[in-house]
Amino acid sequence: MAAVLGIGNATLDIIHLVERYPRENEEVRCRGRFQRRGGNTANTLVVLGELGIACSWAGVLVDNADGRFIGKDLQDHGVDISPCRLLAEGSVPVSSVLISAETGSRTITHYRDLPEYGYADFAALDLQPFDWLHFEGRNVAATRRMLEQMRASGAGVTCSIEIEKPRPGIEALFAHADVLLLSEAYCIARGYVEPLAMLQSMHAHHPQADLFCARGAAGAIALDRSGQLLRHPAVTPPRVVDTLGAGDTFNAGIISGYLAGLDVARTLARACRLAGRKCGQHGFDGLAIDQQDAYE
Secondary structure (H helix, E strand, O other): OOEEEEEOOOEEEEEEEEOOOOOOOOOOOEEEEEEEEEOHHHHHHHHHHHOOOEEEEEOEEEOOHHHHHHHHHHHHOOEEOOOOEEEOOOEEEEEEEEEEOOOOOEEEEEEEEOOOOOHHHHHOOOOOOOOEEEEEOOOHHHHHHHHHHHHHHOOOOEEEEEEOOOOOOHHHHHHHOOEEEEEHHHHHHOOOOOHHHHHHHHHHHOOOOEEEEEOHHHOEEEEOOOOOEEEEOOOOOOOOOOOOOHHHHHHHHHHHHHHOOOOHHHHHHHHHHHHHHHHOOOOOOOOOOOHHHHHO
8 A cells, every 4th residue: 555644734624604705894694613624734645545545644733622633533534643743732723714605615714823843853754664755835944854854865755745835935845846736826926827837937947847736617737747738627516515625635636646657647637536526525525435437
């Protein structure tokens, strides 16, 4: 069985389902309230676990009720949390989420008061059991040292990096990646109206990596390391009910495609289909049902 180590965030998501997104200063009734484990990397690992891949999470937890809730949820989904750093005090990151029943879109406010997973934590890990390392593009200086340590270890592991936000200096991470997973928001923040132009510019400087950009309703594009452009339309479910975590699910589809030995075109198609399936349901449970029919 393939094994993946994810280095990044896990959060407490407090979700309110409303009929439609409210106007400023408007009071609306909530149709449902949920508390879930969230976080980009944690979500991706949970989906990978649904797809039969052994996963471990390296992040930071607090030994309190919220931290135990997050840890138990990850373990219940088969994710090994032994690489995490456990703190005696602090507050776990919290995302307050509004989901519109009208459109399925989500609006998020995020609170964080917790140290990031550090280089010393990562350097103490044994990377030999892992086939794939997935990094969330955050905590840039420490993550760069982690990537350098990974390469120096000689573990021969494949590495993906999610680039969601234009954090200062994040481009320093690109040279260490085999797969770069870019958000459209990142491309726009860097001044590219059309993400393809961003991918072409990146390919010129980082030809060692396959590049992917998920574009929501516009589908997704990829530029492989040979320079071949690939596109796939969005796979829309009969009804969009919850887009929260769709990008994290797309990333899981990409990683699982590589681990399954698929080429880039089939990997891109798998990721789009999996993300579309996520948008048609609340949460992540059950995404692996009828895998062959849904994702190949």
